[in-house]
Amino acid sequence: MDEKNFKTTYQNMNPLPCIFRKAILSNKFGCEKFQRLNIAERESINCNSSDAHKICTTLLNLLIVNSQVALHLSDIEQQIPHNKAMQLQCGGLLGIRDVLELTGEVINIYALIKQSLSEFQNLENLPYQNIVGTIIHYKARKQR
Numbered sequence: 001m002d003e004k005n006f007k008t009t010y011q012n013m014n015p016l017p018c019i020f021r022k023a024i025l026s027n028k029f030g031c032e033k034f035q036r037l038n039i040a041e042r043e044s045i046n047c048n049s050s051d052a053h054k055i056c057t058t059l060l061n062l063l064i065v066n067s068q069v070a071l072h073l074s075d076i077e078q079q080i081p082h083n084k085a086m087q088l089q090c091g092g093l094l095g096i097r098d099v100l101e102l103t104g105e106v107i108n109i110y111a112l113i114k115q116s117l118s119e120f121q122n123l124e125n126l127p128y129q130n131i132v133g134t135i136i137h138y139k140a141r142k143q144r
Contacts, residue, residue, distance in 0.1 A: 009039055018045035019056035020109050022082070023089040026140070031109040052110050059113060059123050063092040066128035067135050083140060091138030095131030 014037055023029040024045050033052040037044045047053045064073070064080070071084050080088065093106050096116050106112055113123075120126050 006040060006042070010044065013037060013039060014044055014046045016047040016050060016053045018047045019053065019060050020089050020093065021045040022085050023093060023109070026086070026090065028090065028105065029093060029109055030107045033110045049110075055113055055117075055123075056109070060088065060092070062123055062126070062128070063088050063131070063135070067092075067132045070132050070136050086140040087135050087138045090140065091135035092131060094138065095134030096126065098134055099127055099130055 018024060018031070018034050020029065020031070021034075021044065024031060024034055025043065033047050033049045035046045035048050037046045047056070067073075067088065071087065073080065073084065093109060093112065096112055097103075097106055100112070100115060100119060102112075116126060117123065
């Protein structure tokens with residue numbers, strides 16, 4: 001399957017791609033709202049809730065804006081490099097877990113976000129200065 005056909009098929013089969021798909025595909029995170037999707041030999045993650053998709057989109061945008069300087073992202077409108085996206089998604093989720101004083105793995109991203117909403121009333125009130133510290137120190141893999 002050529003790349004153009006793949007992208008067309010992908011958009012048709014996956015109208016709501018999971019915002020935290022890189023984190024989920026790392027097998028370190030999970031979510032009650034995700035659904036695995038295989039197209040050709042590629043694996044992707046679909047969100048099965050438009051409400052969850054909107055909340056996650058808002059959260060990721062806030063993580064990007066608040067960590068833009070720390071991650072040296074000059075233009076947030078451009079596609080973010082994979083390693084920075086992993087830092088944002090995984091480090092951001094772990095930072096939220098730490099702010100909520102939880103321990104262990106994040107097995108349900110949506111539940112984590114809902115819990116942060118109940119504690120902080122909205123996503124803008126999260127203590128991003130603490131979360132950005134976790135984002136900066138997150139390493140996807142140990143260097144060889």
